[in-house]
Amino acid sequence: MKSIKAIITLALAALCSCAFAQNYVKLEVVEDGGTGPYKAIMLEEPSLEAHTILRPADLKPFNADNPLPVLVWGNGACTNSPWEHINFLSEIASHGFIVVATGFIPLNGERYRGPQSTSEQQIEGIDWVFKVNEDPSSPYYQKLDTKNIALAGMSCGGLQTLDNCQDPRLKAIMICNSGLFSDPSTAVPGMPMPAKEKLLQIHTPVMYLLGGPEDIAYANGMDDFNRINHVPAFAANYPVGHGGTYAQPHGGEFAVIATAWLEWQLKGDPKAGAMFLGNPCGVAQREGWTADKKNID
Secondary structure (H helix, E strand, O other), rough: OOHHHHHHHHHHHHHOHHHHHHHOOOOOOOOOOOOOOOOEEEEEEOOOOOEEEEEOOOOOEOOOOEEEEEEEEOOHHHHHOOOOOOOHHHHHHOOOOEEEEEOOOHHHHHOOOOOOHHHHHHHHHHHHHHHHOOOOOOOOOEEEEEEEEEEEOHHHHHHHHHOOOOOOOEEEEEEEOOOOOOHHOOOOOOOOOOOOOHHHHHOOOEEEEEEEOOOOOOOHHHHHHHOOOOOOOOEEEOOOOOOOOOHHHHHHHHHHHHHHHHHHEEEHHHHHHHOOOOOOOOHHHHHOOEEEEEOOO
């Protein structure tokens, strides 16, 4: 007898555009596909090497008038697979986003142990979004919102995001359990190491999503936040340390706040915006959370 997850995977895979289904050799459903209105799948796209896609299984609701906003994601520890973050990313995708995550697809819970990822892979992901959105042979043709792209990442992935923050195609960024190093000697080899002056190249709203004072990236992240005065900035802290809640069912509390940020920044959703507007804002009213902000109200 097939497992419940296998049955869900087959059912959601059937929702993929039939003409393209044979191309998806690697495809899986994370958990139950997320709690949002669009059950999500995780798959490898043959046209984008060393990346993982998480997106609604059924693309029929999306078109040029209702395109999918985009999240491009970088992983913790510069890992070249999003295996630690798939619950979190699948949950975001289920709310009507396409996620382009750096690294190889982690099928059946496998953990990638190969070479590190690079900042350039995030740019490859953005380039791919524009390419397939203009390709009539692609299932994504005129279904992706290239005017609403967010870049984000956890730990090393957050540094990669800051490394690429100047890209003019970005609408928002999100720095998770990360921040530019005040003391580069404490960094892990291979991480991008922009100087703090890089923060001046941020040209979009930015949210820091941190694990409170026990997070090893807390001091760096809050130092970044305190230095940023030229764009809207938000710092959300939840006392869980550096590991966040990514692996919890549906990504836990981090997924709630991240999804709200993306729905507000990329979709203009006023309900999501209430999480960040006002005093106290919605984030600060959630149990355990603290919030700081600039240039937002």
